[in-house]
Amino acid sequence: MTNWDNARFFLAVARTGTLRGAAARLGVDQATVGRRIAALEEALSARLFLRTPTMYVLTSAGEALMGPAEAIEQAVHQIERRIVGMDDQLCGTVRVATTDSLGKRFVVPAIAKVRALHPGIDVVCVTSPNMANLTRREADIAIRTLRPESPDLIVRRLAQLETGLYASRAYLAARGEPREGEAFEGHDLVMYQRAVVPSMWDALCGEPTHRGNVAFQTSSTMMLFEAAICGLGVTELPCFRADSEPELVRVMRKRLDRFDVWLVAHADLYKTARVQAFIDIVAREFEAAV
Structure with a gap:
């Protein structure tokens, strides 16, 4: 060649x-x-x-x-x-890959603090349900809920967050609250498409779903929230975001699940000054929330 x-x-x-x-x-x-x-x-x-x-x-x-x-x-x-x-200057660009939900609640506030403390650092935030390939430099840092296995990557757990069951005030006024142990009988469900999150079709926060009616399916977290807020049914949502939505009410509070959030960086970039500065600030953002 x-x-x-x-x-x-x-x-x-x-x-x-x-x-x-x-x-x-x-x-x-x-x-x-x-x-x-x-x-x-x-x-x-x-x-x-x-x-x-x-x-x-x-x-x-x-x-x-x-x-x-x-x-x-x-x-x-x-x-x-x-x-x-090899760069040891607190300047340049950091590319961060994450999801819409984690980005809105944790990453964007961290970026604002990075910019305030280190105005020479520019941040590109890539939000996608697909995992960025750090080896191909699609991102310098990834913040995600799946832990990778590659030996070239440095992995750090940022937090363990909780999910719960939620429905809108309008839905509950019209249909009543679902009850634990009834597998959502008589209730509509808002779900990720089966190919996106297969486990959701078996249970939501440990409550079986086989008696519920799947009224809405999506591949988007944002659309899952909007469907629940609009009263289309009951669903499982991350509490850090759902609790801040005034139209949503948590139901069956004993039913919950937890998931880990991981920060991932390539070993060759991990000790770069600007990457370390960002990691330090975003880690504190997660620590403050749990």
């Missing part, structure tokens, strides 16, 4: 299947991607993709190139992480 940078163009097309998708991922125009792929194929004297009407499909040569190209990508990311990790 005469130009190492061609590896990222090749991988982007292989992963998205189209020049347009690769261009969007790389932040360049579609013609540039096409030229780089053509140049790579010419340099290697091999056809790497079959051009179909709908997508680019790897040939045997393309499949053989995937492993080496990913090794190049990993080496480049490692160089970036190690160089960035």
Whole structure:
């Protein structure tokens, strides 16, 4: 591969299947991607993709190139992480990945304090239900509820938070409160889609759901809250956020569950001054809440 940078163009097309998708991922125009792929194929004297009407499909040569190209990508990311990790200045950008709920209650207040104490630090907050890949520098820090297993990552538990059962005041006035041990008989339920949170379809905070009527499904935490607030049914919500909603009432208080919140950072970046400054402040934000 005469130009190492061609590896990222090749991988982007292989992963998205189209020049347009690769261009969007790389932040360049579609013609540039096409030229780089053509140049790579010419340099290697091999056809790497079959051009179909709908997508680019790897040939045997393309499949053989995937492993080496990913090794190049990993080496480049490692160089970036190690160089960035040598920075001892309280300035620069910190990219933080988290969820909407954790972001609203904990991360954004922490960012405000970081900016007040260290105005040279800029923070990019990426909120998504999908986990950011720290090895690929999609984020410097992730704050999430699933603990990763990768040995390249440093993991710290920030807090253990509680979930409870909630319904709107209007719903309870019209339908009454669900009672423990009745498996939500006679009540509507607001749920994540089964593929998103399968366990919710068996029980909410330990209360079986098989007698309840699933009236609303979503993949979004924000929509789960809005559906409950609008009176569509009973659901399980994190208490740190639901207790602050005036329209929501906690029911069956003995029914509860708990979940851990983890801070995750790549080992190469963990001791960077700006990353440490952010970690210290966000950790105190969680400690103050529990």
